[in-house]
Amino acid sequence: MTTPELPTQYTPADVETRSYDRWVSEGYFQADPGSSREPYSLVLPPPNVTGVLHIGHALDHSIQDALSRRARMQGKETLWLPGMDHAGIATQNVVERKLGGEGLSRHDLGREAFIERVWQWKEQSGGAILGQMRKLGDGVDWSRERFTMDEGLSRAVQTIFKRLFDDGLIYRAERIINWCVRCHTALSDIEVEHSEDEGELVSIRYSDEIVVATTRAETMLGDTAVAVHPSDERYAHLIGTHVRLPLTGRSIPVVGDEHVDPEFGTGCVKVTPAHDPNDFEIGRRHSLPSVTVMDDRGIITAHGPFEGLDRFEARPAVVAALRAEGRIVAEKRPYLHSVGHCSRCKTVVEPRLSLQWFVNVSPLAKAAGDAVRDGRTRIHPPELAKRYFDWVDDMHDWCISRQLWWGHRIPVWYGPDGEVVCVGPDESAPEGYTQDPDVLDTWFSSALWPFSTLGWPERTPDLARFYPTSVLVTGYDILFFWVARMMMFGLYAMEGQPPFRVVALHGMVRDQYGKKMSKSFGNVVDPLDWVERFGADATRFTLLRGANPGADVAVSEEWAGGSRNFCNKIWNAIRFALMNGATVGELPADLTAADRWILSRLQHVIAAADAGFEEYEFAKVSDLLYHFAWDEVCDWYLELAKIQIAEGREGTRLVLGHVLDALLRLLHPLVPFVTEELWRAVTGGESAVVAAWPTADPRYTDPAAEAEIIALQELVTEVRRFRSDQGLKPGQRVAARLSGSPLGESENAVRSLLRLEPATEGFTPTARLAVGGVTVEIDTAGAIDVVAERKRLEKDLAVARKEAGQVAAKLGNEQFMAKAPDEVVAKVRGRAAQADEDIARLEAQLAALPSA
RNA sequence: GGACGAUUAGCUCAGCGGUAGAGCACUCGCCUUACAAGCGAGGGGUCACUGGUUCGAACCCAGUAUCGUCCACCA
Numbered sequence: 021m022t023t024p025e026l027p028t029q030y031t032p033a034d035v036e037t038r039s040y041d042r043w044v045s046e047g048y049f050q051a052d053p054g055s056s057r058e059p060y061s062l063v064l065p066p067p068n069v070t071g072v073l074h075i076g077h078a079l080d081h082s083i084q085d086a087l088s089r090r091a092r093m094q095g096k097e098t099l100w101l102p103g104m105d106h107a108g109i110a111t112q113n114v115v116e117r118k119l120g121g122e123g124l125s126r127h128d129l130g131r132e133a134f135i136e137r138v139w140q141w142k143e144q145s146g147g148a149i150l151g152q153m154r155k156l157g158d159g160v161d162w163s164r165e166r167f168t169m170d171e172g173l174s175r176a177v178q179t180i181f182k183r184l185f186d187d188g189l190i191y192r193a194e195r196i197i198n199w200c201v202r203c204h205t206a207l208s209d210i211e212v213e214h215s216e217d218e219g220e221l222v223s224i225r226y227s228d229e230i231v232v233a234t235t236r237a238e239t240m241l242g243d244t245a246v247a248v249h250p251s252d253e254r255y256a257h258l259i260g261t262h263v264r265l266p267l268t269g270r271s272i273p274v275v276g277d278e279h280v281d282p283e284f285g286t287g288c289v290k291v292t293p294a295h296d297p298n299d300f301e302i303g304r305r306h307s308l309p310s311v312t313v314m315d316d317r318g319i320i321t322a323h324g325p326f327e328g329l330d331r332f333e334a335r336p337a338v339v340a341a342l343r344a345e346g347r348i349v350a351e352k353r354p355y356l357h358s359v360g361h362c363s364r365c366k367t368v369v370e371p372r373l374s375l376q377w378f379v380n381v382s383p384l385a386k387a388a389g390d391a392v393r394d395g396r397t398r399i400h401p402p403e404l405a406k407r408y409f410d411w412v413d414d415m416h417d418w419c420i421s422r423q424l425w426w427g428h429r430i431p432v433w434y435g436p437d438g439e440v441v442c443v444g445p446d447e448s449a450p451e452g453y454t455q456d457p458d459v460l461d462t463w464f465s466s467a468l469w470p471f472s473t474l475g476w477p478e479r480t481p482d483l484a485r486f487y488p489t490s491v492l493v494t495g496y497d498i499l500f501f502w503v504a505r506m507m508m509f510g511l512y513a514m515e516g517q518p519p520f521r522v523v524a525l526h527g528m529v530r531d532q533y534g535k536k537m538s539k540s541f542g543n544v545v546d547p548l549d550w551v552e553r554f555g556a557d558a559t560r561f562t563l564l565r566g567a568n569p570g571a572d573v574a575v576s577e578e579w580a581g582g583s584r585n586f587c588n589k590i591w592n593a594i595r596f597a598l599m600n601g602a603t604v605g606e607l608p609a610d611l612t613a614a615d616r617w618i619l620s621r622l623q624h625v626i627a628a629a630d631a632g633f634e635e636y637e638f639a640k641v642s643d644l645l646y647h648f649a650w651d652e653v654c655d656w657y658l659e660l661a662k663i664q665i666a667e668g669r670e671g672t673r674l675v676l677g678h679v680l681d682a683l684l685r686l687l688h689p690l691v692p693f694v695t696e697e698l699w700r701a702v703t704g705g706e707s708a709v710v711a712a713w714p715t716a717d718p719r720y721t722d723p724a725a726e727a728e729i730i731a732l733q734e735l736v737t738e739v740r741r742f743r744s745d746q747g748l749k750p751g752q753r754v755a756a757r758l759s760g761s762p763l764g765e766s767e768n769a770v771r772s773l774l775r776l777e778p779a780t781e782g783f784t785p786t787a788r789l790a791v792g793g794v795t796v797e798i799d800t801a802g803a804i805d806v807v808a809e810r811k812r813l814e815k816d817l818a819v820a821r822k823e824a825g826q827v828a829a830k831l832g833n834e835q836f837m838a839k840a841p842d843e844v845v846a847k848v849r850g851r852a853a854q855a856d857e858d859i860a861r862l863e864a865q866l867a868a869l870p871s872a
Numbered sequence: 873g874g875a876c877g878a879u880u881a882g883c884u885c886a887g888c889g890g891u892a893g894a895g896c897a898c899u900c901g902c903c904u905u906a907c908a909a910g911c912g913a914g915g916g917g918u919c920a921c922u923g924g925u926u927c928g929a930a931c932c933c934a935g936u937a938u939c940g941u942c943c944a945c946c947a
Contacts, residue, residue, distance in 0.1 A: 214943090285947065289946090298946075572941095589907065606930075744914080775904085845888075
């Protein structure tokens with residue numbers, strides 16, 4: 021065994037630069053589809069190539085790394101596949117902004133040169149992300165790194181598009197879509213964020229009898245009807261008549277439509293089919309024309325005085341003009357209403373009539389719902405499944421075309437006479453056809469990630485072996501964007517096999533007050549900053565300690581510091597063990613109670629850790645190991661081991677080695693760097709990465725030893741409490757006489773821990789403590805603070821009497837005795853006995869106190 | 873407008889039917905040769921409110937309040 025000199029303080033920067041390259045070059049993270057081991061696979065939610073990883077990614081990665089490292093240690097053929105997403109609109113925006121800084125627009129460059137620029141940016145930005153992942157210690161299979169715009173993944177996109185097209189599940193239609201006037205593209209419904217914004221609700225008189233209300237006055241230029249409820253008595257007689265539209269003088273019909281709520285406002289609605297989704301539907305039902313009054317930049321195109329104005333300039337201008345004509349009958353300002361914003365640039369989204377490509381999601385969404393309903397995929401925590409169903413069961417068709425340049429180009433070509441041809445991979449469009457200029461929504465290719473990365477549409481060994489993946493780990497915020505769509509496409513492309521068996525959702529990382537992190541608020545944590553200051557292990561451990569399933573994680577520097585301290589604690593425990601000759605080997609039969617106790621506790625901890633991992637309870641697992649390591653191993657066992665080693669007990673060295681070896685392996689998935697270093701030092705093994713995951717061994721379960729050590733702990737704590745209360749310095753030795761129930765071999769340990777001298781000639785006890793049948797008489801070699809001690813004993817006595825009273829009342833309650841389960845009654849009886857014992861003890865101690 | 877979640881110690885959170893817990897913070901005492909990034913001993917909570925179910929409720933049910941999140945085409 022090697023016994024390297026470990027410094028007294030652990031320095032994460034040193035430890036964390038040593039292992040990663042070796043892990044990769046040894047091929048530990050590289051999966052083999054040909055092995056006979058049970059497969060365990062997961063795909064990394066691909067970060068956007070645009071940015072750098074934020075603390076939320078660090079949480080996501082820490083969980084996945086923990087799961088995959090444990091699976092690997094369990095002997096499974098483990099694949100964690102990394103990669104990145106081209107993130108169409110987000111990336112294009114970033115590069116456009118950079119161009120803007122040079123005074124250029126993408127149009128100045130032209131499509132091809134612009135895309136070239138984006139690729140350059142991708143190389144640079146993507147590299148930064150890979151560096152971050154290495155620093156975090158992500159055990160991913162670099163040989164399988166993928167990018168959504170790779171050739172193979174692009175083939176997958178084209179293949180599934182063609183398949184969906186041929187199945188009639190992709191269609192092109194003129195619809196009202198969400199349009200971002202800044203990004204110049206259509207957006208899907210979920211790319212629109214709604215917020216309650218201030219606006220102005222104006223009521224406009226269209227005729228003597230008809231008043232309509234609107235928050236978007238400029239759209240009235242495109243009105244082609246007024247709608248009322250067909251059974252609204254006030255207006256029924258007007259249906260079929262016409263009114264003259266103010267400002268334009270156009271004559272528009274009054275129609276009756278069920279959509280109108282007679283209770284709301286005046287009961288009359290202006291109908292603008294080209295600029296409002298509801299109005300579009302009304303227009304369809306009544307064959308109304310659509311009049312477009314705004315272009316793709318939000319500039320008014322309707323001929324007249326407003327032409328050329330931006331929509332937000334036109335709005336007050338139109339209102340002013342109407343007021344001048346005496347048409348405004350009421351204004352409500354401020355008027356709070358829900359306004360959609362582009363999720364990328366926050367610009368107010370404009371509903372716009374436009375020709376776009378859509379996925380008919382009905383059959384796909386049904387299948388996606390069923391797969392979770394029948395348990396082929398389990399959503400964890402289950403509470404979040406309801407959200408998933410709500411979404412999947414009522415999904416609108418998905419607008420997939422984007423008027424962008426960066427992305428997968430829509431594989432549809434148009435002939436000179438309007439022919440439409442969808443071109444699959446390895447096919448080419450007929451001569452003279454031109455390709456649709458648009459690209460696909462970035463989530464279209466993300467939806468293929470779990471199988472496109474494994475080689476689909478080819479039938480590769482990876483696909484056969486690692487699909488469906490074992491688990492998907494991601495934040496609940498992209499349940500709809502991504503998870504639901506992977507489910508839809510996975511089930512469609514892979515003959516009903518869902519992309520993952522489990523979806524394990526985590527929350528968002530928040531600051532120490534539970535507030536959302538935002539750049540403007542200045543509370544954003546950069547994971548690399550923490551890695552530098554506290555270490556990657558501490559950063560990961562901090563995140564995992566807070567990771568309750570589906571719940572947000574509040575983190576702070578204090579927590580990170582605490583995690584760093586924990587790593588240091590482990591470091592020093594190992595340092596102590598190595599200095600004391602801890603070793604791994606066959607355990608002898610003659611072990612002390614302390615040895616048997618810690619071995620027994622270890623078995624419980626292994627079982628509990630397994631249970632926690634199975635349920636994705638990372639906070640529980642972290643907490644469990646934290647307390648086992650710190651409270652039990654370090655604070656008690658190590659202290660007892662010191663005494664036993666001084667006594668020359670060989671078994672203790674072996675137990676120490678055994679327990680620390682197992683503890684390091686248990687901790688390795690959570691804090692890989694420091695455990696790797698220490699585990700190699702303790703065991704001389706090759707690497708914790710490929711070490712076996714500990715399994716509980718019932719032979720070491722020992723309730724008697726556990727009871728014995730618990731009794732010892734209580735006794736020691738009580739005496740320490742006395743010493744502390746009495747102001748006896750820790751170093752001060754006092755004489756004591758122990759008697760009563762058998763402490764057996766532990767008496768020496770108790771004396772050592774408490775620095776109790778044997779009672780010799782002239783021993784005159786000044787205090788008598790009794791715990792669990794053991795009586796300790798102490799000669800403090802001087803007067804004790806009788807008043808303080810009496811006060812404390814009386815307080816404890818009062819507590820004990822109260823407890824005794826409560827418990828007696830319970831035992832005297834017939835209903836309780838009749839209905840409570842036996843184990844509960846037994847427990848209460850135990851409490852009664854304990855209370856009686858406490859009372860007797862405290863009374864005796866009080867009686868033994870010398871009078872003041 | 874719907875749906876879901878939360879409300880427990882100063883802060884962040886566990887506990888989800890049988891004696892209120894953790895980390896950090898706080899108080900007191902300690903440089904006890906693994907660790908002061910440490911050790912020992914403490915203080916601190918009518919578990920949001922009101923009812924109900926139960927022998928027994930932080931935990932189950934109903935309602936109220938306050939936060940939060942998601943979803944929504946009400947002009």
